[in-house]
Amino acid sequence: MKFSSSRTLIAGSLALASATAHAHVGHGISSFQAGLAHPLGLDHLLATLAVGVWSVRVLPVHRMWQGPAVFLLALLGSACLGVVGVSLPHLESLISLSVVMFGLMLMYAHRQGRPGSGLVLIATAAILHGLAHGSEARGTPFASYASGFLLTTAALHASGMALAIAVQQGLTRHQARMTRISGLLCGAAGFYFWSQV
Numbered sequence: 064m065k066f067s068s069s070r071t072l073i074a075g076s077l078a079l080a081s082a083t084a085h086a087h088v089g090h091g092i093s094s095f096q097a098g099l100a101h102p103l104g105l106d107h108l109l110a111t112l113a114v115g116v117w118s119v120r121v122l123p124v125h126r127m128w129q130g131p132a133v134f135l136l137a138l139l140g141s142a143c144l145g146v147v148g149v150s151l152p153h154l155e156s157l158i159s160l161s162v163v164m165f166g167l168m169l170m171y172a173h174r175q176g177r178p179g180s181g182l183v184l185i186a187t188a189a190i191l192h193g194l195a196h197g198s199e200a201r202g203t204p205f206a207s208y209a210s211g212f213l214l215t216t217a218a219l220h221a222s223g224m225a226l227a228i229a230v231q232q233g234l235t236r237h238q239a240r241m242t243r244i245s246g247l248l249c250g251a252a253g254f255y256f257w258s259q260v
């Protein structure tokens with residue numbers, strides 16, 4: 064029964080996610096509401112959920128907050144750089160590959176030796192996403208927009224953590240397999256995004 068309900072929860076989350084498009088499609092960026100909606104693009108959504116799941120699976124209980132905190136801080140800092148014109152070549156491709164990276168991190172979460180290296184990878188991915196957010200917000204009221212995308216990103220991290228904790232508590236024997244499957248799906252989606260850039 065628990066296995067069935069968790070599968071339903073995961074399937075529902077994926078179906079909801081599939082209804083959204085690529086994160087950086089240039090929707091209006093002039094308000095708090097636009098900031099709230101911006102991270103719901105599938106590449107950003109998968110990345111932020113993956114951070115939450117990885118944090119629960121790899122980090123000790125008293126340090127689970129570090130994955131989301133690192134992502135949020137790096138996201139905000141790089142978004143500020145993006146607003147003033149800092150960018151990277153092939154940024155969309157790099158963002159897509161960051162989703163592949165998160166898929167690999169989930170697939171090999173059970174072998175994670177040093178969590179510090181994972182946190183560095185999380186910060187790197189957040190920098191890429193932040194540069195894209197910031198570059199799209201040039202010439203707009205950035206503070207309200209940034210507040211919106213930070214709030215949604217934090218909520219997505221919390222959702223990923225809650226999902227991982229639910230699986231951990233209800234499906235102890237299946238949690239490693241389910242994490243690997245979610246990593247495989249995340250990585251495959253990242254490759255798809257990359258092929259479409």
